[in-house]
Amino acid sequence: MNKIMNSIKISLLKLPTPVNISYWWNYGSLLGLFLSIQIISGFLLSIHYCPNTIHAFFSIIHIIQNVSNGWMMHNIHINGASFFFICMYIHIARGMYYGSYILNYTWLVGVSIFFISMATAFLGYVLPWGQMSFWGATVITNLISTIPYIGNMTVMWIWGGFSINNATLNRFFSLHFILPFIILIMIILHLFFLHMTGSNNPLGTNSNMNKIPFHIYFSYKDLLGFMMFLFILNMIILNYPYMFSDPDNFTPANPMVTPIHIQPEWYFLFAYAILRSIPNKLGGVIALLSSILILYFLPFHSMKIQSMTFFPINQIFYWMFINIFILLTWAGAQPIENPYMYISQTLSMMYFIFFIINPLIYKSWVNLMLK
Numbered sequence: 323m324n325k326i327m328n329s330i331k332i333s334l335l336k337l338p339t340p341v342n343i344s345y346w347w348n349y350g351s352l353l354g355l356f357l358s359i360q361i362i363s364g365f366l367l368s369i370h371y372c373p374n375t376i377h378a379f380f381s382i383i384h385i386i387q388n389v390s391n392g393w394m395m396h397n398i399h400i401n402g403a404s405f406f407f408i409c410m411y412i413h414i415a416r417g418m419y420y421g422s423y424i425l426n427y428t429w430l431v432g433v434s435i436f437f438i439s440m441a442t443a444f445l446g447y448v449l450p451w452g453q454m455s456f457w458g459a460t461v462i463t464n465l466i467s468t469i470p471y472i473g474n475m476t477v478m479w480i481w482g483g484f485s486i487n488n489a490t491l492n493r494f495f496s497l498h499f500i501l502p503f504i505i506l507i508m509i510i511l512h513l514f515f516l517h518m519t520g521s522n523n524p525l526g527t528n529s530n531m532n533k534i535p536f537h538i539y540f541s542y543k544d545l546l547g548f549m550m551f552l553f554i555l556n557m558i559i560l561n562y563p564y565m566f567s568d569p570d571n572f573t574p575a576n577p578m579v580t581p582i583h584i585q586p587e588w589y590f591l592f593a594y595a596i597l598r599s600i601p602n603k604l605g606g607v608i609a610l611l612s613s614i615l616i617l618y619f620l621p622f623h624s625m626k627i628q629s630m631t632f633f634p635i636n637q638i639f640y641w642m643f644i645n646i647f648i649l650l651t652w653a654g655a656q657p658i659e660n661p662y663m664y665i666s667q668t669l670s671m672m673y674f675i676f677f678i679i680n681p682l683i684y685k686s687w688v689n690l691m692l693k
Contacts, residue, residue, distance in 0.1 A: 336536070337535070343524070347521065348547035352409045352548070353409045356402055361506075364498075364499070366395050367395055373449070374488060378491060379450060379574045401563065401565075404566045414617070420523070424621070425515070425516065425621075428512060429621050431512045431515060433618055435508045442501040449498060451575045452573055453575055453576060454568045456575035456577065460485075480493070583657055588655070592654060593610050595654035595666045598654075598658060600667075635683055639683065643676040649669050650673065
């Protein structure tokens, strides 16, 4: 036991950490904080939640109105998900800018965590069984029907019937409950690979020089980040608890009435905009998956120095990409009509072009410097 405790102490507290990492490196620990908050608040909500199509919506109302501090747990959980994805996107964006994908295994596990987190959030969005929950689930699960030969059979297998029903809700609840623990295991694997190589730094190099212990220098920096984000979360859950929520989801699910505008939560809107920008259903699904799976291919660039700090043109393209991502999120919330469709199609093309052009420009810069 003493050996285990000593190894944990050495790996966590005495971890050699680059001296020049900034507050952009705080978001990994913030993700751990918000995942813990989600697991704890989700467990407390599950005690009173009823995964039944008749009772699900009203069990949420019961939690908010009748359960002691239930309103607070509910607000923490729904807003904690948004904060989790804010930190996730910033964490990935920092990794792309400073070339953290040079740490191959760490990056690949991290992208897998992102993928599973999106699935978990989608399943959780269905559970309140409001109008947007029901129709969002109908639209997204129907995408599986594009798989040749087995698509329709797979959709009915997931539904447990010929349409979304009580069996679907039960399955989604079970999966939503178990997936965060799988994410937790993946995070341990993510940290294991990170500690094998050490953290990246703004210079993009993985040198063992100029490193200091993680504790007390960076643990206090993380603690400051925790305090700031918890303060913001507290302000939102007390003053603007439904800021990120869709008004249609405050109406019980009605299979006979389709909402005028079906859309997922804000953190999926960039992918949703890419999906609906392509008229072909199968093409849209492929583009949707590609928008996330393309992150898996970033580590396979043959470059030694990864950080964009030294490459001004790449920085310009990077910030253009960030703006494209934000505009896609905005476009995904707009009606399916022109000019929004043209804007979505243009932005979708630019989204994928970035991943093709950026490495080519990068290589040109490296070759120019070597000459």
